[in-house]
Amino acid sequence: MRHNRYRCMPRFAGVALLGLAALIGSRPPAIAETDSTTLSLPGDGVTFLPFYAAQAEHFFERQGLTVKTVYIPGVGTTNAVISGAVDFGISNGVSLTRAAAHGQDLLAIANMSDRPGWTLVMRRDAVAESGVNLKAPLAERLKILKGHTFAIDTVNSLAHAYLRVLEKAGGIDPESVPITPVQPQDAIAVLERKGIDGYVGNSPFTEMGEMEAGGVPVASALDNEPPGLYPIALGMVVTRPQFCVARRATCMRMGQAMAAGLNFVHQHRQQAYAILKHHFNKLDDKLLAAAFDNLEKVLARSPAIVEAAIANSDRLNIEAGFMKPAEARSSYRDLFTDEFVR
Numbered sequence: 001m002r003h004n005r006y007r008c009m010p011r012f013a014g015v016a017l018l019g020l021a022a023l024i025g026s027r028p029p030a031i032a033e034t035d036s037t038t039l040s041l042p043g044d045g046v047t048f049l050p051f052y053a054a055q056a057e058h059f060f061e062r063q064g065l066t067v068k069t070v071y072i073p074g075v076g077t078t079n080a081v082i083s084g085a086v087d088f089g090i091s092n093g094v095s096l097t098r099a100a101a102h103g104q105d106l107l108a109i110a111n112m113s114d115r116p117g118w119t120l121v122m123r124r125d126a127v128a129e130s131g132v133n134l135k136a137p138l139a140e141r142l143k144i145l146k147g148h149t150f151a152i153d154t155v156n157s158l159a160h161a162y163l164r165v166l167e168k169a170g171g172i173d174p175e176s177v178p179i180t181p182v183q184p185q186d187a188i189a190v191l192e193r194k195g196i197d198g199y200v201g202n203s204p205f206t207e208m209g210e211m212e213a214g215g216v217p218v219a220s221a222l223d224n225e226p227p228g229l230y231p232i233a234l235g236m237v238v239t240r241p242q243f244c245v246a247r248r249a250t251c252m253r254m255g256q257a258m259a260a261g262l263n264f265v266h267q268h269r270q271q272a273y274a275i276l277k278h279h280f281n282k283l284d285d286k287l288l289a290a291a292f293d294n295l296e297k298v299l300a301r302s303p304a305i306v307e308a309a310i311a312n313s314d315r316l317n318i319e320a321g322f323m324k325p326a327e328a329r330s331s332y333r334d335l336f337t338d339e340f341v342r
Contacts, residue, residue, distance in 0.1 A: 036066040037250055039088040039237075042077040043153065043183065046203040046291045047235055047298065048090060049276055050112045054261030056275045062260075063253035073183065074154025081106060081238055087247075088254055093233030093313025094158055094322070096335055101327040105241055108336040109251055110258045112235030114300040114309050116221035118162045119206040122148070122198035123191055124214050134218060138225050142170025144218060148197035151182040151190060158234070159200040161320035166219055169226050174321060188213045204283060204291035211287050222297060229316065233309040234298070236336075244340075255340025259303040266299070304338040307331075 041048060054060055060067050072080050078095040080086045082104050096106055122144070127134065132144040145167050152159040164174040182190055184205035190196050192213045201209060209215035219225045237258055244251040265272040273292055280288055310332040317323040 034066060035064050035250055035253060036068070037088065037254065038068045038070065038086040039090070039254075040070050040072045040077040040080050040086045041090050042072065042074050042157075044071070044279075045184075045205070046276065046280075046295045047113050047117065049272060049295060050235070050258060050261035050265050050299070051090065052261075052279050053264045053272055053275050054257045056278070057261070057264055059257040059260040059264075060253070063257045065250065065253040065257060067254075074157040074181075076154070078106070078238070081240060084240070087243060087250070088237055088239045091236055091238045092158055093236065093310040094161055094317050096233070096236065096238060097310060097314040097329070097332070098156075098317055098323060100329070100335060101323055105335065106238045107241040107244060108233065108236040108238050108305055108310075109244070109255045109340045110237040110262075110303040111233050111300050111305045111309065112237075112258065112262055112303065113298045114231040114233065114306075115298040116162070116229045116232055116234065117202050117206075117294060117298040118159060118200050119202075119220040119222065120150075120163065120166060120198060120200050120218045121191070121206060121209040121215040122218050123194065124216050126197045127216055127218065134216065138219060139169055139171065142166055142172070142219060145170055145177055146172050149178045149180065151180050151187040151196045151199035153183055154181050155179075156322060159202075161316050161322060162221065163200050164320040165226060165316065168319065188215075191215060203294045204280060204288060207287050207290045207294070208283075211284070211290070222294060229312060231306060231309040232312045232316070233305060235300070236305065244337075251340050255303070259341040262300065262303050266301070303341040305336040307333060307336075310335060 070086060075095055077089040078091045078099060081089040082099060096108055099106055126148060127144065130144045132141060134141060150163060152163055167174040167177055180196065184201045187196065187199040187201065188205065188209050191199060191209060198218065210217060221229055237254060239251065276292060277288060314328055318325050318328060
């Protein structure tokens with residue numbers, strides 16, 4: 001089914017976010033012995049391994065921080081941070097700059113991933129029937145998008161932006177391509193029963209679609225398709241600027257723990273894979289190993305954010321049609337800091 005674009009950063013949180021705030025409840029002021037906070041993940045994915053490592057290796061506890069984790073799909077995580085329903089969220093530069101364009105400034109304090117890992121996977125039979133040569137140049141190959149239906153995790157998400165950029169690269173009007181929001185783990189089952197022709201996913205759901213559902217990759221950011229998306233801010237820890245003013249120590253603890261998690265994944269490959277295996281214990285070893293190999297291609301070497309990554313995120317917003325060119329900023333320095341990961 002087709003969805004019209006809508007502004008994904010409402011000025012007032014919806015009922016769901018208010019309910020979440022009530023669920024989390026108010027916290028007493030932090031004391032020296034304990035510092036409690038909340039963090040939202042937009043889903044479950046291999047790219048969040050630095051966070052899983054920080055949990056498994058007790059980096060949060062070593063910093064004196066207790067973290068309550070919640071899951072809010074897609075851009076809902078960013079909205080939850082804006083509304084105050086959670087203190088921190090794992091988000092991206094696309095949501096960061098879009099929020100800023102609507103007067104809802106956030107502060108990014110760390111970045112876990114600076115290379116895109118999205119892949120457009122389609123049913124093998126749909127590709128065969130189209131007659132499109134998957135070895136053709138990207139613009140020619142992407143003509144396959146016309147007349148097919150695709151799943152993305154949520155409307156106006158990164159996956160949605162990537163699909164729209166691919167559509168434009170193929171000379172196709174994004175408004176003419178039917179989409180339906182389906183969480184990645186469910187999109188694979190829908191693909192198998194031919195409820196959709198394809199979907200945009202990250203690891204491990206890309207590999208799962210290819211190895212378990214007979215899907216084939218049509219285009220992949222892992223292969224620099226389309227070019228110009230590196231560096232990009234994809235695994236950022238974001239909060240409200242005023243939160244780090246009021247609770248600077250909490251931001252420091254969060255930043256240091258996440259930096260330690262990222263460093264652990266880079267320095268201890270075998271142990272990091274074991275953490276990933278524990279988290280995704282139902283996945284086939286061959287599939288998870290392939291996902292882990294792809295993860296190494298997208299993880300940032302340093303948690304410090306560079307302005308070019310956010311600028312490229314803003315460009316993705318504009319190219320996807322989520323923002324107008326006039327809304328681009330001349331500088332992004334006020335949207336991020338590296339003081340909490342140094």
